[in-house]
Amino acid sequence: MNARQAELTRPSLTGTAAATGAFDVERVRADFPILQLRIEGKPLVYLDNAASSQMPQPVIDRLLRYQTTQHANIHRAVHTLSEVATAEFEQARRKLQRFINAPEEREVIFTSGTTDAINLVMHGYGRKFIKAGDEIILTTLEHHSNIVPWQMLAEETGAKIRVVPINDAGELLIDEYENLFNERTKLVGVMHVSNALGSINPVKQMIAFAHAHGVRVLVDGAQAVPHLQVDVQDLDCDFYTFSGHKLCGPTGIGVLYGKAALLEKMQPFKGGGDMILSVSFEKTVYNTIPHKFEAGTPPIAAAIGLGAAVDYLSAIGMEVIAAHELDLLNYATEQMTRMPGVRIIGTARNKAAVISFTVDGVHPHDVGTLLNQEGIAVRTGHHCAQPVMQRFKVPATSRASFAFYNNMAEVDALIAGIRSVQKVFA
Amino acid sequence: MADYKALYQEVILDHNKRPRNFGTLENASHHAEGHNPLCGDHISVALSLDRECIERIAFQGESCAICKASASMMTSAVKGKTRADAEILIQEFLAMATGKLNLDGPNHIGRLAVFAGVCNLPTRVKCAILPWHTLHAAFNSVASTSTEAEKDPMHAPIGNA
Numbered sequence: 001m002n003a004r005q006a007e008l009t010r011p012s013l014t015g016t017a018a019a020t021g022a023f024d025v026e027r028v029r030a031d032f033p034i035l036q037l038r039i040e041g042k043p044l045v046y047l048d049n050a051a052s053s054q055m056p057q058p059v060i061d062r063l064l065r066y067q068t069t070q071h072a073n074i075h076r077a078v079h080t081l082s083e084v085a086t087a088e089f090e091q092a093r094r095k096l097q098r099f100i101n102a103p104e105e106r107e108v109i110f111t112s113g114t115t116d117a118i119n120l121v122m123h124g125y126g127r128k129f130i131k132a133g134d135e136i137i138l139t140t141l142e143h144h145s146n147i148v149p150w151q152m153l154a155e156e157t158g159a160k161i162r163v164v165p166i167n168d169a170g171e172l173l174i175d176e177y178e179n180l181f182n183e184r185t186k187l188v189g190v191m192h193v194s195n196a197l198g199s200i201n202p203v204k205q206m207i208a209f210a211h212a213h214g215v216r217v218l219v220d221g222a223q224a225v226p227h228l229q230v231d232v233q234d235l236d237c238d239f240y241t242f243s244g245h246k247l248c249g250p251t252g253i254g255v256l257y258g259k260a261a262l263l264e265k266m267q268p269f270k271g272g273g274d275m276i277l278s279v280s281f282e283k284t285v286y287n288t289i290p291h292k293f294e295a296g297t298p299p300i301a302a303a304i305g306l307g308a309a310v311d312y313l314s315a316i317g318m319e320v321i322a323a324h325e326l327d328l329l330n331y332a333t334e335q336m337t338r339m340p341g342v343r344i345i346g347t348a349r350n351k352a353a354v355i356s357f358t359v360d361g362v363h364p365h366d367v368g369t370l371l372n373q374e375g376i377a378v379r380t381g382h383h384c385a386q387p388v389m390q391r392f393k394v395p396a397t398s399r400a401s402f403a404f405y406n407n408m409a410e411v412d413a414l415i416a417g418i419r420s421v422q423k424v425f426a
Numbered sequence: 427m428a429d430y431k432a433l434y435q436e437v438i439l440d441h442n443k444r445p446r447n448f449g450t451l452e453n454a455s456h457h458a459e460g461h462n463p464l465c466g467d468h469i470s471v472a473l474s475l476d477r478e479c480i481e482r483i484a485f486q487g488e489s490c491a492i493c494k495a496s497a498s499m500m501t502s503a504v505k506g507k508t509r510a511d512a513e514i515l516i517q518e519f520l521a522m523a524t525g526k527l528n529l530d531g532p533n534h535i536g537r538l539a540v541f542a543g544v545c546n547l548p549t550r551v552k553c554a555i556l557p558w559h560t561l562h563a564a565f566n567s568v569a570s571t572s573t574e575a576e577k578d579p580m581h582a583p584i585g586n587a
Binding site: 363380381424 | 433439442443464465466467468488489490547549550553
């Protein structure tokens with residue numbers, strides 16, 4: 001089947017799932033070919049969505065169509081294919097702009113992912129504006145990708161890092177956060193949704209407080225954008241970062257949203273082609289945003305694929321997705337809370353569909369290996385959030401993270417899987 | 427295809443539940459710490475050599491069942507052996523765990539063959555070999571070892587394993 005035939009068999013780029021008004025999880029599942037796989041002879045139960053999500057057929061088709069009929073380098077040649085590829089790439093930028101409600105398309109910078117986006121802000125903003133003795137506020141919940149770049153900056157400049165603690169439920173202590181502010185505070189880095197625990201942080205309130213003190217805020221939205229309706233204007237964040245591959249898109253693509261006035265003041269992160277207006281050995285003039293931050297040939301296909309992914313999600317509706325995932329979370333939490341010997345780590349009142357858990361007497365890696373035997377994919381380990389593990393005094397947890405294409409039967413499979421793990425170790 | 431059931435068999439589950447030689451050792455002549463930063467497995471091995479013979483050996487730590495059972499069975503297997511024989515067993519175990527040992531050929535693996543299935547689970551190989559790395563480190567009076575970087579079995583097995 002070629003790309004055109006593939007599209008003909010599917011009437012709409014938004015997939016079959018969006019065709020009806022009511023949310024029908026089985027119709028959604030039919031859009032995801034990988035969900036037909038069997039692992040160890042059992043149907044795949046994919047509950048590792050916080051690590052990476054799966055790709056629906058319309059996005060796969062879009063990648064194929066781009067690569068089959070539209071590919072050339074962008075922003076360069078005058079030939080037709082280059083113009084088509086450029087137009088599709090910039091169209092993808094506008095789709096991402098609308099998806100997070102950014103005021104302007106030039107505020108959407110394509111990066112290789114969330115880590116790259118945070119590093120861009122560290123180099124472009126941090127190294128220019130944060131000096132010795134200045135303070136950066138982070139939280140205990142942060143992913144290593146929102147800790148390590150700032151530690152590197154602190155080491156280089158002599159800036160200091162302050163850390164917002166959490167309570168036993170995995171919620172940020174907002175009073176403590178507010179107490180950390182002083183005249184040296186320059187930046188807040190906070191994740192919107194915790195990858196390890198699922199806690200949804202009150203970032204809008206935190207941003208308002210920071211702004212009242214003249215402090216900029218970077219929000220790591222990697223775990224929020226796939227599950228919640230995110231509006232960067234409503235949040236009023238200065239920077240917002242996320243990854244394509246957690247959003248039903250390809251790997252190797254992500255987004256940095258930044259307020260235009262800030263992006264313009266920042267220094268470039270990487271030097272090279274596309275990020276310049278003119279180059280001579282005497283003086284190089286940088287390009288305008290967003291191109292100033294997009295040196296070299298970008299992952300064009302991945303950006304266009306991500307554009308198709310947000311079309312797909314928008315057609316279903318992020319509020320519909322959030323509601324279904326909340327049903328999954330509530331059902332799974334209810335079941336697991338009743339299981340003797342199972343402890344849920346992270347019980348925030350406001351939570352996304354992530355359940356970190358431990359099983360008494362069984363190491364998470366043994367849980368993961370045995371669940372895999374039942375076809376169930378969960379993540380085990382420290383989830384790139386070792387400070388969170390230290391806070392709860394566990395070396396690691398098992399983590400089931402849900403997406404809108406998971407169904408209740410898969411929650412039942414997880415519960416049965418945990419029971420069989422307990423039986424093996426009884 | 428990986429045979430998980432074969433890995434989590436009774437003998438491994440038993441050694442996990444009731445580990446042999448688990449605890450501390452007073453007046454140990456050799457000691458090392460082993461750490462797998464990826465999963466948080468952490469064990470220490472202490473032993474006391476009488477001339478070249480392993481007179482006493484003990485281990486301690488927090489780890490998954492595969493690692494703990496491997497440590498328990500390792501200490502049982504090497505107790506009373508000479509250091510040279512133990513080193514041979516270490517090399518054979520590392521070879522087996524990475525799928526490079528011919529179990530039908532001459533070897534000293536014996537009951538440790540229950541860990542052979544781990545070679546089909548690349549992410550769990552490190553769990554099984556951590557105690558053996560740590561024993562090797564203890565013999566050589568290396569204060570601590572790790573399953574990462576140059577000690578990563580998937581890249582550079584110790585010795586000729």
